[in-house]
Amino acid sequence: MKEEDEILRKCGNGNPFTVPEGYFDHFRENVMQQLPEKEARTFKKQHITVWSRVKPWFYMTAVFAGMLMGVHFMLNLSSSDQSSTAPMRAEKEMITDQEVETMMDHSMMDDYSLYECLTEAE
Amino acid sequence: MTPSYNEKEVLALLQQESTQKDAFSRIVAQYSEQLYWQIRRMVLSHEDANDLLQNTFIKAWTNIDYFRAESKLSTWLYRIALNECLTFLNKQRASSFVSIDEPEADAITKLEGDSYFSGDEAQLLLQKALVALPEKQRMVFNLKYYQEMKYEEMSDVLGTSVGALKASYHHAVKKIEVFLKDSL
Numbered sequence: 164m165k166e167e168d169e170i171l172r173k174c175g176n177g178n179p180f181t182v183p184e185g186y187f188d189h190f191r192e193n194v195m196q197q198l199p200e201k202e203a204r205t206f207k208k209q210h211i212t213v214w215s216r217v218k219p220w221f222y223m224t225a226v227f228a229g230m231l232m233g234v235h236f237m238l239n240l241s242s243s244d245q246s247s248t249a250p251m252r253a254e255k256e257m258i259t260d261q262e263v264e265t266m267m268d269h270s271m272m273d274d275y276s277l278y279e280c281l282t283e284a285e
Numbered sequence: 286m287t288p289s290y291n292e293k294e295v296l297a298l299l300q301q302e303s304t305q306k307d308a309f310s311r312i313v314a315q316y317s318e319q320l321y322w323q324i325r326r327m328v329l330s331h332e333d334a335n336d337l338l339q340n341t342f343i344k345a346w347t348n349i350d351y352f353r354a355e356s357k358l359s360t361w362l363y364r365i366a367l368n369e370c371l372t373f374l375n376k377q378r379a380s381s382f383v384s385i386d387e388p389e390a391d392a393i394t395k396l397e398g399d400s401y402f403s404g405d406e407a408q409l410l411l412q413k414a415l416v417a418l419p420e421k422q423r424m425v426f427n428l429k430y431y432q433e434m435k436y437e438e439m440s441d442v443l444g445t446s447v448g449a450l451k452a453s454y455h456h457a458v459k460k461i462e463v464f465l466k467d468s469l
Binding site: 164166167169170173174176177178179180181182183186187190191193194195197198199201 | 314335342401403405408410430461
């Protein structure tokens with residue numbers, strides 16, 4: 164490459180850097196002294212118990228059981244809400260026509276306003 | 286290259302716990318100087334180069350059990366050394382208080398006053414041109430220009446394709462040539 168030749172001609176590829184005297188002579192010794200001690204490679208034989216084999220399945224079962232109980236509880240809650248409204252419905256049915264008329268008189272609503280109110284309630 | 290160094294023999298000795306440290310000592314003796322110069326050309330300062338070279342060998346020792354001999358030992362060591370350089374230079378740049386426009390000005394000022402730099406004016410100018418290059422491009426230039434490393438080996442060291450390395454070197458040379466023309 165022409166440009167590379169130009170650089171070589173102008174600057175050369177000699178080493179302009181120097182090191183303290185004896186640097187490389189002592190380097191190996193310095194580095195070897197700094198190396199961390201390696202831990203001895205030992206392989207401990209692990210004793211696997213029945214519980215340690217069963218443990219993951221046990222925890223998984225417990226999680227699923229908890230989830231099922233939660234769902235069952237939520238379902239029960241919503242159905243108990245429905246049954247608690249039954250007495251209220253029953254109460255409503257026990258209100259007589261006479262009582263309705265009395266309430267209408269007290270509310271001072273005309274027939275059209277009452278009709279509107281009842282249709283909105285439904 | 287020390288006459289007693291035989292890489293196959295050293296790699297075999299590395300496999301045994303009883304001879305591992307002695308084998309590593311031979312590796313340090315064999316590669317410390319060439320790694321040092323590569324690091325020094327990147328960081329310029331002897332003190333920094335010394336620290337990084339030591340870190341390189343400590344890292345290599347810590348991970349020697351994971352060296353699989355799929356690449357050459359020298360390639361593996363170069364990879365560690367150059368990664369240490371890049372990490373160091375990035376940290377240095379991040380913590381530097383020098384102007385963002387001319388981050389290399391500080392490095393060159395230090396080099397001019399460095400007692401371990403004995404280059405002439407032209408060599409100082411070349412260092413100025415090199416310091417202005419992106420770090421990885423400078424690395425490629427140094428490996429090719431000073432060390433005459435083959436592109437295939439460079440590709441293993443840097444993890445970049447041969448084509449990309451050739452292009453990078455070509456661009457580096459062009460930039461340096463323009464810099465020298467403007468300065469001389």
